[in-house]
Amino acid sequence: MTNILITWLPVISTVLAIAVDVFMINAGKHTSIKQPYFIYLLGIILVFFTAIAIASYFNTKAKNWLDERTLFVAASILFLNLLNIVTKKLGLLPAIYFPSLDKILGIIIEDREFLAICLASSGKLLFTGYFFGAIAGFATGIAVGFSKGAAYWINPLIRILGPIPSTAWIPLVLISFPTTFSASAFLIALAVWFPTTVMTSSGILNVQNAYFEVSSTLGAGKYYQIFKVGVPASMPHMFIGLFNGTCASFITLMTAEMLGVKNGIGWYINWQKEMMAYANVYAGLILIAITFSVLITLLFKVRDHVLVWQKGVIKW
Amino acid sequence: MVGEITIEGVVKRFSQQNADDVIALSGIDLNIRAGEFVSLIGPSGCGKSTLLRLIAGLNGSDVGKLYIDGEEISQPSYERGLVFQNPMLFPWLNVHDNVAFGLRARSIYKDNKAEVDKFIDLVGLAAFHKSYPHQLSGGMAQRVSLARALVNHPKVLLLDEPLGALDAFTRMNMQDELIRIWQERQTTMIMVTHDVDEAIYLSDRVIVMTPRPGKIEKCIEVKQSRPRARNNPEFLSLRSTILEILNFAGHVKEPNYYL
Secondary structure (H helix, E strand, C coil), X not given: CHHHHHHHHHHHHHHHHHHHHHHCCCCCCCCCCCCCHHHHHHHHHHHHHHHHHHHCCCCHHHHHHHHHHHHHHHHHHHHHHHHHHHHHHCCXXXXXXXXXXXXXXXXXXXXXXXXXXXXXXXXXXXXXHHHHHHHHHHHHHHXXXXXXXXXXXXXXXXXXXXXXXXXXXXXXXXXXXXXXXXXXXXXXXXXXXHHHHHHHXXXXXXXXXXXXXXXXXXXXXXXXXXXXXXXXXXHHHHHHHHXXXXXXXXXXXXXXXXXXXXXXXXXXXHHHHHCCCHHHHHHHHHHHHHHHHHHHHHHHHHHHHHCHHHCCCCCC | CCCCEEEEEEEEEEEECCEEEEEEEEEEEEEECCCCEEEEXXXXXXXXXXXXXXXXXXXXXXXXXXXXXXXXXXXXXXXXXXXXXXXXXXXXXXXXXXXXXXXXXCCXXXXXXXXXXXXXXXXXXXXXXXXXXXXXXXXXXXXXXXXXXXXXXXXXXXXXXXXXXXXXXXXXXXHXXXXXXXXXXXXXXXXXXXXXXXXXXXXXXXXXXXCCCCEEEEEEECCCCCCCCCCCHHHHHHHHHHHHHCCCCCCCCCCCCCC
Protein backbone atom coordinates (compact mmCIF):
# COMPACT_ATOMS: atom_id res chain seq x y z
CA MET A 1 0.00 0.00 0.00
CA THR A 2 2.70 2.49 0.98
CA ASN A 3 4.67 1.40 -2.08
CA ILE A 4 1.79 2.31 -4.35
CA LEU A 5 1.39 5.62 -2.57
CA ILE A 6 5.06 6.46 -2.96
CA THR A 7 5.06 5.58 -6.65
CA TRP A 8 2.08 7.81 -7.33
CA LEU A 9 3.08 10.63 -4.97
CA PRO A 10 4.32 13.01 -7.72
CA VAL A 11 1.07 12.47 -9.64
CA ILE A 12 -1.04 13.06 -6.53
CA SER A 13 0.87 16.21 -5.71
CA THR A 14 0.40 17.49 -9.27
CA VAL A 15 -3.33 16.75 -9.28
CA LEU A 16 -3.63 18.64 -6.00
CA ALA A 17 -1.83 21.65 -7.48
CA ILE A 18 -4.10 21.63 -10.55
CA ALA A 19 -7.21 21.38 -8.38
CA VAL A 20 -6.08 24.32 -6.25
CA ASP A 21 -5.35 26.44 -9.32
CA VAL A 22 -8.64 25.63 -10.98
CA PHE A 23 -11.05 25.75 -8.04
CA MET A 24 -9.56 28.34 -5.70
CA ILE A 25 -10.57 31.95 -6.32
CA ASN A 26 -7.86 34.45 -7.31
CA ALA A 27 -7.17 37.35 -4.95
CA GLY A 28 -7.39 39.65 -7.95
CA LYS A 29 -4.26 41.64 -7.12
CA HIS A 30 -2.35 40.11 -10.01
CA THR A 31 -2.65 41.28 -13.58
CA SER A 32 -4.41 38.77 -15.78
CA ILE A 33 -2.36 36.80 -18.31
CA LYS A 34 -3.00 35.51 -21.80
CA GLN A 35 -2.72 31.82 -21.04
CA PRO A 36 -2.81 29.69 -17.84
CA TYR A 37 0.87 28.70 -18.20
CA PHE A 38 1.12 27.20 -14.73
CA ILE A 39 -1.65 24.73 -15.58
CA TYR A 40 0.18 23.86 -18.83
CA LEU A 41 3.36 23.12 -16.89
CA LEU A 42 1.49 21.01 -14.35
CA GLY A 43 -0.25 19.21 -17.22
CA ILE A 44 3.10 18.24 -18.78
CA ILE A 45 4.39 17.07 -15.39
CA LEU A 46 1.19 15.07 -14.82
CA VAL A 47 1.41 13.26 -18.16
CA PHE A 48 5.12 12.56 -17.69
CA PHE A 49 4.92 11.15 -14.17
CA THR A 50 1.76 9.17 -14.87
CA ALA A 51 3.60 7.51 -17.75
CA ILE A 52 6.64 6.80 -15.57
CA ALA A 53 4.50 5.47 -12.73
CA ILE A 54 2.73 3.05 -15.09
CA ALA A 55 6.05 2.06 -16.72
CA SER A 56 7.54 1.34 -13.30
CA TYR A 57 5.28 -1.71 -13.00
CA PHE A 58 6.87 -3.29 -16.08
CA ASN A 59 10.35 -1.82 -16.25
CA THR A 60 12.87 -2.00 -13.40
CA LYS A 61 14.90 0.85 -14.90
CA ALA A 62 11.93 3.20 -14.78
CA LYS A 63 11.14 1.97 -11.27
CA ASN A 64 14.64 2.68 -9.98
CA TRP A 65 14.63 6.09 -11.65
CA LEU A 66 11.31 6.98 -10.05
CA ASP A 67 12.12 5.52 -6.60
CA GLU A 68 15.22 7.67 -6.39
CA ARG A 69 13.38 10.98 -6.83
CA THR A 70 9.69 10.46 -6.12
CA LEU A 71 9.68 12.22 -2.75
CA PHE A 72 11.76 15.13 -3.99
CA VAL A 73 9.57 15.69 -7.05
CA ALA A 74 6.37 15.50 -5.00
CA ALA A 75 7.72 17.98 -2.46
CA SER A 76 8.90 20.37 -5.19
CA ILE A 77 5.46 20.40 -6.79
CA LEU A 78 3.89 20.96 -3.39
CA PHE A 79 6.23 23.93 -2.94
CA LEU A 80 5.10 25.41 -6.29
CA ASN A 81 1.53 24.81 -5.22
CA LEU A 82 2.07 26.72 -1.95
CA LEU A 83 3.81 29.51 -3.84
CA ASN A 84 0.82 29.74 -6.15
CA ILE A 85 -1.56 29.92 -3.17
CA VAL A 86 0.48 32.57 -1.38
CA THR A 87 0.81 34.79 -4.48
CA LYS A 88 -2.02 34.45 -6.96
CA LYS A 89 -4.69 32.90 -4.80
CA LEU A 90 -4.42 34.81 -1.52
CA GLY A 91 -2.27 37.78 -2.52
CA LEU A 92 -0.35 37.64 0.77
CA LEU A 93 2.88 39.00 -0.73
CA PRO A 94 3.35 42.36 -2.50
CA ALA A 95 2.34 41.60 -6.09
CA ILE A 96 5.01 43.80 -7.64
CA TYR A 97 7.94 41.87 -6.10
CA PHE A 98 6.31 38.44 -6.09
CA PRO A 99 4.45 37.95 -9.37
CA SER A 100 2.34 34.90 -10.01
CA LEU A 101 3.88 31.74 -11.44
CA ASP A 102 1.68 32.18 -14.52
CA LYS A 103 3.33 35.48 -15.21
CA ILE A 104 6.91 34.21 -14.76
CA LEU A 105 6.31 31.19 -16.99
CA GLY A 106 4.52 33.44 -19.47
CA ILE A 107 7.59 35.63 -19.81
CA ILE A 108 9.91 32.68 -20.40
CA ILE A 109 7.60 31.55 -23.21
CA GLU A 110 6.50 34.86 -24.74
CA ASP A 111 9.89 36.55 -24.42
CA ARG A 112 11.83 33.44 -25.47
CA GLU A 113 13.54 34.92 -28.52
CA PHE A 114 14.99 37.87 -26.67
CA LEU A 115 15.98 35.69 -23.72
CA ALA A 116 17.70 33.24 -26.07
CA ILE A 117 19.70 36.09 -27.61
CA CYS A 118 20.75 37.21 -24.12
CA LEU A 119 21.66 33.68 -23.13
CA ALA A 120 23.69 33.16 -26.30
CA SER A 121 25.57 36.38 -25.74
CA SER A 122 26.37 35.38 -22.15
CA GLY A 123 27.41 31.95 -23.34
CA LYS A 124 29.80 33.39 -25.91
CA LEU A 125 31.41 35.58 -23.28
CA LEU A 126 31.59 32.77 -20.74
CA PHE A 127 33.17 30.27 -23.12
CA THR A 128 35.68 32.73 -24.53
CA GLY A 129 36.87 33.67 -21.05
CA TYR A 130 36.72 30.13 -19.70
CA PHE A 131 38.66 28.68 -22.63
CA PHE A 132 41.57 31.10 -22.38
CA GLY A 133 41.54 31.02 -18.57
CA ALA A 134 41.67 27.22 -18.43
CA ILE A 135 44.44 26.99 -21.07
CA ALA A 136 46.48 29.66 -19.30
CA GLY A 137 45.82 27.93 -15.96
CA PHE A 138 47.06 24.56 -17.21
CA ALA A 139 50.13 26.11 -18.78
CA THR A 140 51.08 28.10 -15.68
CA GLY A 141 50.30 25.17 -13.39
CA ILE A 142 52.46 22.79 -15.39
CA ALA A 143 55.30 25.31 -15.60
CA VAL A 144 55.20 25.99 -11.84
CA GLY A 145 54.89 22.28 -11.05
CA PHE A 146 57.86 21.18 -13.12
CA SER A 147 60.26 24.10 -13.30
CA LYS A 148 61.98 25.55 -10.25
CA GLY A 149 62.77 28.71 -12.20
CA ALA A 150 59.15 29.24 -13.22
CA ALA A 151 58.03 28.56 -9.66
CA TYR A 152 60.46 31.17 -8.32
CA TRP A 153 59.10 33.93 -10.56
CA ILE A 154 55.45 32.97 -10.86
CA ASN A 155 54.59 31.79 -7.34
CA PRO A 156 54.74 35.27 -5.75
CA LEU A 157 52.56 36.55 -8.59
CA ILE A 158 49.98 33.83 -7.92
CA ARG A 159 50.08 34.58 -4.22
CA ILE A 160 49.47 38.29 -4.70
CA LEU A 161 47.06 38.29 -7.64
CA GLY A 162 45.26 35.04 -6.97
CA PRO A 163 43.20 35.88 -3.89
CA ILE A 164 41.93 39.20 -5.36
CA PRO A 165 38.41 38.55 -6.68
CA SER A 166 38.65 39.22 -10.39
CA THR A 167 35.60 41.50 -10.18
CA ALA A 168 37.73 43.91 -8.15
CA TRP A 169 39.65 44.65 -11.36
CA ILE A 170 36.52 45.92 -13.15
CA PRO A 171 37.30 49.65 -12.84
CA LEU A 172 40.80 49.16 -14.25
CA VAL A 173 39.93 46.56 -16.88
CA LEU A 174 36.96 48.39 -18.34
CA ILE A 175 39.10 51.39 -19.26
CA SER A 176 42.16 49.44 -20.44
CA PHE A 177 40.42 47.09 -22.91
CA PRO A 178 39.06 48.26 -26.28
CA THR A 179 35.63 46.65 -25.86
CA THR A 180 33.52 45.61 -22.89
CA PHE A 181 33.45 42.11 -24.38
CA SER A 182 37.22 41.68 -24.30
CA ALA A 183 37.36 43.28 -20.87
CA SER A 184 34.75 40.89 -19.46
CA ALA A 185 36.32 37.88 -21.17
CA PHE A 186 39.61 38.83 -19.56
CA LEU A 187 37.99 39.03 -16.11
CA ILE A 188 36.40 35.62 -16.53
CA ALA A 189 39.69 34.17 -17.76
CA LEU A 190 41.40 35.62 -14.69
CA ALA A 191 38.78 34.07 -12.42
CA VAL A 192 39.29 30.63 -14.01
CA TRP A 193 43.07 30.96 -14.26
CA PHE A 194 43.78 31.19 -10.53
CA PRO A 195 42.13 27.99 -9.20
CA THR A 196 43.21 26.00 -12.26
CA THR A 197 46.84 27.08 -11.83
CA VAL A 198 46.94 26.40 -8.11
CA MET A 199 45.31 22.99 -8.30
CA THR A 200 47.33 21.89 -11.36
CA SER A 201 50.66 22.78 -9.81
CA SER A 202 49.78 21.29 -6.44
CA GLY A 203 48.58 18.15 -8.23
CA ILE A 204 51.90 17.84 -10.02
CA LEU A 205 53.92 18.49 -6.87
CA ASN A 206 51.97 15.73 -5.11
CA VAL A 207 52.70 13.05 -7.70
CA GLN A 208 54.80 10.34 -6.04
CA ASN A 209 58.39 10.61 -7.15
CA ALA A 210 58.51 6.85 -7.69
CA TYR A 211 56.28 7.26 -10.77
CA PHE A 212 58.90 9.48 -12.36
CA GLU A 213 61.68 7.09 -11.33
CA VAL A 214 59.87 4.11 -12.82
CA SER A 215 59.17 5.98 -16.04
CA SER A 216 62.81 7.04 -16.36
CA THR A 217 63.96 3.42 -16.04
CA LEU A 218 61.44 2.57 -18.76
CA GLY A 219 63.13 4.97 -21.14
CA ALA A 220 60.92 8.08 -20.81
CA GLY A 221 62.58 11.43 -21.50
CA LYS A 222 61.83 14.64 -19.62
CA TYR A 223 58.90 15.83 -21.74
CA TYR A 224 57.39 12.37 -21.96
CA GLN A 225 57.47 12.25 -18.15
CA ILE A 226 55.80 15.66 -17.87
CA PHE A 227 52.95 14.97 -20.27
CA LYS A 228 52.45 11.22 -19.86
CA VAL A 229 53.11 10.86 -16.12
CA GLY A 230 52.85 14.23 -14.38
CA VAL A 231 49.79 15.53 -16.21
CA PRO A 232 47.59 12.41 -16.02
CA ALA A 233 48.60 11.78 -12.40
CA SER A 234 47.50 15.29 -11.42
CA MET A 235 44.29 15.18 -13.48
CA PRO A 236 42.02 14.67 -10.42
CA HIS A 237 43.44 17.87 -8.90
CA MET A 238 43.07 19.72 -12.19
CA PHE A 239 39.38 18.91 -12.28
CA ILE A 240 38.88 20.34 -8.82
CA GLY A 241 40.60 23.48 -10.09
CA LEU A 242 38.37 23.58 -13.17
CA PHE A 243 35.29 23.07 -11.01
CA ASN A 244 36.23 25.95 -8.70
CA GLY A 245 37.09 28.00 -11.79
CA THR A 246 33.66 27.33 -13.27
CA CYS A 247 31.92 28.63 -10.16
CA ALA A 248 34.18 31.69 -10.11
CA SER A 249 33.48 32.29 -13.81
CA PHE A 250 29.72 32.37 -13.19
CA ILE A 251 30.12 34.98 -10.47
CA THR A 252 32.39 37.09 -12.65
CA LEU A 253 30.10 36.79 -15.67
CA MET A 254 27.06 38.00 -13.75
CA THR A 255 28.93 40.87 -12.10
CA ALA A 256 30.54 41.96 -15.35
CA GLU A 257 27.21 41.94 -17.15
CA MET A 258 25.47 43.83 -14.40
CA LEU A 259 28.17 46.52 -14.33
CA GLY A 260 29.54 47.08 -17.79
CA VAL A 261 28.42 44.82 -20.62
CA LYS A 262 25.32 45.96 -22.46
CA ASN A 263 23.83 42.56 -23.27
CA GLY A 264 23.61 39.08 -21.81
CA ILE A 265 21.38 37.49 -19.22
CA GLY A 266 22.99 39.29 -16.29
CA TRP A 267 22.40 42.61 -18.00
CA TYR A 268 18.79 41.57 -18.72
CA ILE A 269 18.11 40.88 -15.04
CA ASN A 270 19.63 44.16 -13.96
CA TRP A 271 17.70 46.10 -16.63
CA GLN A 272 14.36 44.49 -15.76
CA LYS A 273 14.98 45.14 -12.06
CA GLU A 274 15.34 48.83 -12.81
CA MET A 275 12.08 48.67 -14.76
CA MET A 276 10.49 47.04 -11.69
CA ALA A 277 9.55 44.06 -13.90
CA TYR A 278 10.18 41.39 -11.29
CA ALA A 279 8.52 38.62 -13.27
CA ASN A 280 11.24 39.09 -15.91
CA VAL A 281 13.91 39.07 -13.20
CA TYR A 282 12.67 35.69 -11.95
CA ALA A 283 12.47 34.36 -15.50
CA GLY A 284 16.10 35.33 -16.01
CA LEU A 285 17.15 33.76 -12.70
CA ILE A 286 15.41 30.50 -13.56
CA LEU A 287 17.20 30.37 -16.92
CA ILE A 288 20.54 31.05 -15.26
CA ALA A 289 19.94 28.32 -12.69
CA ILE A 290 19.08 25.79 -15.40
CA THR A 291 21.99 26.75 -17.66
CA PHE A 292 24.63 26.74 -14.94
CA SER A 293 23.52 23.46 -13.47
CA VAL A 294 23.59 21.91 -16.95
CA LEU A 295 27.15 23.20 -17.42
CA ILE A 296 28.28 21.81 -14.06
CA THR A 297 26.66 18.46 -14.87
CA LEU A 298 28.52 18.42 -18.19
CA LEU A 299 31.80 19.07 -16.42
CA PHE A 300 31.15 16.15 -14.08
CA LYS A 301 30.31 13.92 -17.04
CA VAL A 302 33.60 14.83 -18.72
CA ARG A 303 35.43 14.13 -15.47
CA ASP A 304 33.79 10.71 -15.07
CA HIS A 305 34.80 9.88 -18.61
CA VAL A 306 38.41 11.08 -18.33
CA LEU A 307 38.96 9.70 -14.85
CA VAL A 308 37.42 6.22 -15.11
CA TRP A 309 40.69 4.89 -13.77
CA GLN A 310 40.33 6.64 -10.43
CA LYS A 311 37.14 4.81 -9.48
CA GLY A 312 38.00 3.30 -6.15
CA VAL A 313 41.27 5.26 -5.98
CA ILE A 314 40.20 8.81 -5.16
CA LYS A 315 36.78 10.12 -4.22
CA TRP A 316 35.48 13.66 -4.12
CA MET B 1 75.77 -12.36 -23.58
CA VAL B 2 75.29 -8.81 -22.36
CA GLY B 3 74.44 -7.31 -19.00
CA GLU B 4 77.69 -7.48 -17.04
CA ILE B 5 77.80 -5.07 -14.12
CA THR B 6 81.08 -3.89 -12.65
CA ILE B 7 81.20 -1.88 -9.45
CA GLU B 8 84.52 -0.29 -8.49
CA GLY B 9 85.17 1.27 -5.09
CA VAL B 10 81.74 2.85 -4.77
CA VAL B 11 81.09 5.12 -1.77
CA LYS B 12 77.75 6.78 -1.13
CA ARG B 13 77.01 9.24 1.66
CA PHE B 14 73.75 10.87 2.61
CA SER B 15 73.98 14.25 4.29
CA GLN B 16 71.62 14.90 7.17
CA GLN B 17 70.54 18.05 8.91
CA ASN B 18 71.99 18.48 12.42
CA ALA B 19 73.89 15.21 12.22
CA ASP B 20 76.94 13.62 10.65
CA ASP B 21 76.70 12.19 7.17
CA VAL B 22 75.45 8.64 6.94
CA ILE B 23 77.75 6.36 5.01
CA ALA B 24 75.31 4.19 3.09
CA LEU B 25 77.98 2.38 1.09
CA SER B 26 81.68 2.24 1.92
CA GLY B 27 83.94 1.00 -0.82
CA ILE B 28 81.87 -1.57 -2.70
CA ASP B 29 83.68 -3.72 -5.28
CA LEU B 30 81.58 -6.26 -7.10
CA ASN B 31 81.41 -7.93 -10.47
CA ILE B 32 78.17 -9.45 -11.68
CA ARG B 33 78.46 -11.72 -14.70
CA ALA B 34 76.19 -11.40 -17.68
CA GLY B 35 73.10 -13.59 -17.19
CA GLU B 36 73.76 -14.15 -13.52
CA PHE B 37 71.03 -14.14 -10.86
CA VAL B 38 72.36 -12.30 -7.80
CA SER B 39 70.64 -11.49 -4.52
CA LEU B 40 71.62 -8.70 -2.17
CA ILE B 41 70.64 -9.56 1.37
CA GLY B 42 71.14 -7.90 4.72
CA PRO B 43 69.37 -6.04 7.51
CA SER B 44 67.85 -2.65 6.82
CA GLY B 45 70.43 0.11 6.59
CA CYS B 46 73.05 -2.06 4.92
CA GLY B 47 72.77 -0.10 1.69
CA LYS B 48 71.39 -2.84 -0.56
CA SER B 49 68.59 -0.69 -1.97
CA THR B 50 70.99 2.22 -2.35
CA LEU B 51 73.32 0.00 -4.35
CA LEU B 52 70.42 -1.01 -6.58
CA ARG B 53 69.46 2.63 -7.16
CA LEU B 54 73.05 3.42 -8.11
CA ILE B 55 73.03 0.59 -10.66
CA ALA B 56 69.69 1.90 -11.99
CA GLY B 57 71.27 5.35 -12.33
CA LEU B 58 68.65 7.04 -10.14
CA ASN B 59 71.39 8.29 -7.81
CA GLY B 60 75.07 8.99 -8.43
CA SER B 61 77.96 7.67 -6.34
CA ASP B 62 80.25 10.00 -4.36
CA VAL B 63 83.39 8.00 -5.07
CA GLY B 64 83.99 5.14 -7.49
CA LYS B 65 82.25 4.13 -10.67
CA LEU B 66 79.71 1.63 -11.97
CA TYR B 67 79.81 0.09 -15.44
CA ILE B 68 77.47 -1.94 -17.57
CA ASP B 69 79.33 -3.94 -20.25
CA GLY B 70 82.27 -1.58 -19.75
CA GLU B 71 80.21 1.58 -20.21
CA GLU B 72 79.89 3.98 -17.29
CA ILE B 73 76.42 4.32 -15.72
CA SER B 74 75.46 7.99 -15.46
CA GLN B 75 71.65 8.09 -15.74
CA PRO B 76 68.60 5.82 -15.79
CA SER B 77 68.05 3.81 -18.95
CA TYR B 78 65.57 1.24 -20.20
CA GLU B 79 68.56 -1.15 -20.40
CA ARG B 80 68.36 -1.43 -16.63
CA GLY B 81 64.72 -2.18 -15.78
CA LEU B 82 63.56 -1.64 -12.22
CA VAL B 83 60.77 -3.31 -10.26
CA PHE B 84 59.86 -1.94 -6.82
CA GLN B 85 58.22 -3.68 -3.87
CA ASN B 86 55.16 -1.53 -4.57
CA PRO B 87 54.30 -2.30 -8.21
CA MET B 88 53.91 1.44 -8.99
CA LEU B 89 51.66 0.77 -11.96
CA PHE B 90 50.32 3.95 -13.55
CA PRO B 91 46.74 3.96 -12.21
CA TRP B 92 45.41 5.92 -15.22
CA LEU B 93 46.56 3.25 -17.70
CA ASN B 94 45.10 -0.21 -18.09
CA VAL B 95 47.28 -3.33 -18.03
CA HIS B 96 48.00 -3.22 -21.76
CA ASP B 97 48.97 0.46 -21.75
CA ASN B 98 51.07 0.07 -18.61
CA VAL B 99 53.09 -2.65 -20.29
CA ALA B 100 53.27 -0.62 -23.52
CA PHE B 101 54.54 2.46 -21.65
CA GLY B 102 58.25 1.81 -22.25
CA LEU B 103 57.78 1.10 -25.97
CA ARG B 104 55.69 4.26 -26.42
CA ALA B 105 58.18 6.35 -24.44
CA ARG B 106 60.91 5.15 -26.78
CA SER B 107 58.68 5.68 -29.86
CA ILE B 108 59.01 2.08 -30.99
CA TYR B 109 55.51 0.93 -30.08
CA LYS B 110 54.16 0.76 -33.64
CA ASP B 111 56.70 -1.80 -34.76
CA ASN B 112 56.54 -3.85 -31.56
CA LYS B 113 52.84 -4.07 -30.71
CA ALA B 114 53.00 -7.87 -30.56
CA GLU B 115 55.65 -7.65 -27.83
CA VAL B 116 53.12 -6.21 -25.39
CA ASP B 117 50.76 -9.16 -25.76
CA LYS B 118 53.69 -11.56 -25.60
CA PHE B 119 54.86 -10.28 -22.24
CA ILE B 120 51.38 -10.04 -20.78
CA ASP B 121 50.98 -13.70 -21.75
CA LEU B 122 54.41 -14.50 -20.28
CA VAL B 123 53.29 -13.32 -16.84
CA GLY B 124 49.96 -15.13 -17.24
CA LEU B 125 47.58 -12.18 -17.45
CA ALA B 126 46.22 -12.61 -20.97
CA ALA B 127 42.63 -12.20 -19.70
CA PHE B 128 43.33 -8.85 -18.03
CA HIS B 129 44.47 -6.60 -20.89
CA LYS B 130 41.78 -4.02 -20.29
CA SER B 131 41.77 -4.07 -16.48
CA TYR B 132 42.86 -1.05 -14.49
CA PRO B 133 45.46 -1.44 -11.71
CA HIS B 134 42.93 -0.95 -8.91
CA GLN B 135 41.08 -4.02 -10.17
CA LEU B 136 44.12 -6.28 -9.77
CA SER B 137 45.35 -8.21 -6.74
CA GLY B 138 48.82 -7.49 -5.34
CA GLY B 139 50.36 -10.51 -7.06
CA MET B 140 48.79 -9.67 -10.42
CA ALA B 141 49.90 -6.04 -10.18
CA GLN B 142 53.47 -7.20 -9.50
CA ARG B 143 53.35 -9.44 -12.58
CA VAL B 144 52.25 -6.47 -14.70
CA SER B 145 55.12 -4.50 -13.24
CA LEU B 146 57.52 -7.29 -14.28
CA ALA B 147 56.07 -7.42 -17.79
CA ARG B 148 56.34 -3.63 -18.05
CA ALA B 149 60.06 -3.79 -17.29
CA LEU B 150 60.71 -6.87 -19.45
CA VAL B 151 59.02 -5.54 -22.60
CA ASN B 152 62.00 -3.22 -23.07
CA HIS B 153 64.35 -6.24 -23.23
CA PRO B 154 66.58 -4.81 -20.50
CA LYS B 155 70.12 -6.11 -20.22
CA VAL B 156 69.74 -6.11 -16.46
CA LEU B 157 66.60 -6.42 -14.37
CA LEU B 158 66.83 -4.79 -10.94
CA LEU B 159 64.35 -6.09 -8.37
CA ASP B 160 63.89 -4.16 -5.13
CA GLU B 161 62.12 -6.60 -2.81
CA PRO B 162 59.64 -7.37 -5.58
CA LEU B 163 57.83 -10.06 -3.60
CA GLY B 164 58.04 -8.41 -0.17
CA ALA B 165 54.40 -7.34 -0.05
CA LEU B 166 52.91 -10.66 -1.14
CA ASP B 167 51.50 -13.43 1.02
CA ALA B 168 53.60 -16.58 1.50
CA PHE B 169 51.91 -18.77 -1.13
CA THR B 170 51.68 -16.12 -3.85
CA ARG B 171 55.28 -15.39 -3.07
CA MET B 172 56.47 -18.96 -3.68
CA ASN B 173 54.54 -19.07 -6.97
CA MET B 174 56.08 -15.81 -8.05
CA GLN B 175 59.56 -17.11 -7.19
CA ASP B 176 59.05 -20.00 -9.62
CA GLU B 177 57.73 -17.54 -12.17
CA LEU B 178 60.82 -15.36 -11.79
CA ILE B 179 63.10 -18.35 -12.32
CA ARG B 180 61.12 -19.40 -15.39
CA ILE B 181 61.35 -15.89 -16.88
CA TRP B 182 65.02 -15.65 -16.04
CA GLN B 183 65.80 -19.01 -17.69
CA GLU B 184 63.78 -18.06 -20.75
CA ARG B 185 65.21 -14.55 -21.20
CA GLN B 186 68.76 -15.02 -19.89
CA THR B 187 68.63 -11.51 -18.42
CA THR B 188 70.99 -10.57 -15.62
CA MET B 189 68.90 -10.23 -12.48
CA ILE B 190 69.90 -8.38 -9.31
CA MET B 191 67.42 -8.73 -6.49
CA VAL B 192 67.26 -7.05 -3.10
CA THR B 193 65.53 -9.18 -0.49
CA HIS B 194 65.09 -9.62 3.25
CA ASP B 195 64.26 -13.28 2.88
CA VAL B 196 67.20 -15.71 3.21
CA ASP B 197 65.24 -18.66 1.77
CA GLU B 198 64.18 -16.64 -1.23
CA ALA B 199 67.76 -15.56 -1.88
CA ILE B 200 69.09 -19.13 -1.78
CA TYR B 201 66.18 -20.54 -3.76
CA LEU B 202 66.62 -18.12 -6.64
CA SER B 203 70.22 -17.02 -6.88
CA ASP B 204 73.49 -18.13 -8.40
CA ARG B 205 75.16 -15.96 -5.80
CA VAL B 206 74.01 -14.40 -2.55
CA ILE B 207 75.76 -11.18 -1.54
CA VAL B 208 75.50 -10.70 2.21
CA MET B 209 75.76 -7.07 3.31
CA THR B 210 76.08 -5.52 6.78
CA PRO B 211 75.20 -2.02 7.95
CA ARG B 212 77.00 0.96 9.51
CA PRO B 213 78.76 1.45 7.21
CA GLY B 214 77.11 -0.53 4.44
CA LYS B 215 79.56 -3.04 3.01
CA ILE B 216 79.73 -6.49 1.44
CA GLU B 217 80.39 -9.05 4.14
CA LYS B 218 80.50 -12.19 2.03
CA CYS B 219 79.59 -13.58 -1.37
CA ILE B 220 78.13 -17.08 -1.27
CA GLU B 221 77.84 -19.21 -4.40
CA VAL B 222 74.78 -21.46 -4.59
CA LYS B 223 75.87 -24.38 -6.72
CA GLN B 224 72.68 -26.43 -6.73
CA SER B 225 70.88 -27.13 -9.97
CA ARG B 226 67.37 -25.84 -10.50
CA PRO B 227 64.58 -26.45 -9.63
CA ARG B 228 65.74 -26.41 -6.05
CA ALA B 229 64.21 -28.12 -3.07
CA ARG B 230 63.72 -25.79 -0.15
CA ASN B 231 64.44 -28.57 2.35
CA ASN B 232 67.56 -30.34 1.13
CA PRO B 233 70.62 -30.43 3.45
CA GLU B 234 72.81 -28.24 1.22
CA PHE B 235 70.06 -25.59 1.14
CA LEU B 236 69.71 -25.70 4.93
CA SER B 237 73.43 -25.46 5.55
CA LEU B 238 73.71 -22.39 3.28
CA ARG B 239 70.79 -20.94 5.17
CA SER B 240 72.50 -21.34 8.54
CA THR B 241 75.78 -19.95 7.14
CA ILE B 242 74.01 -16.77 6.04
CA LEU B 243 72.08 -16.42 9.28
CA GLU B 244 75.33 -16.80 11.22
CA ILE B 245 76.97 -14.02 9.22
CA LEU B 246 73.98 -11.81 9.98
CA ASN B 247 74.05 -12.82 13.67
CA PHE B 248 70.53 -14.22 13.55
CA ALA B 249 71.47 -17.87 14.00
CA GLY B 250 71.15 -17.85 17.78
CA HIS B 251 73.50 -19.65 20.17
CA VAL B 252 71.39 -22.57 21.36
CA LYS B 253 72.79 -25.51 19.38
CA GLU B 254 70.76 -28.19 21.11
CA PRO B 255 67.28 -27.62 22.56
CA ASN B 256 67.02 -27.85 26.36
CA TYR B 257 64.16 -30.29 26.12
CA TYR B 258 61.83 -31.87 23.63
CA LEU B 259 58.10 -31.85 24.05
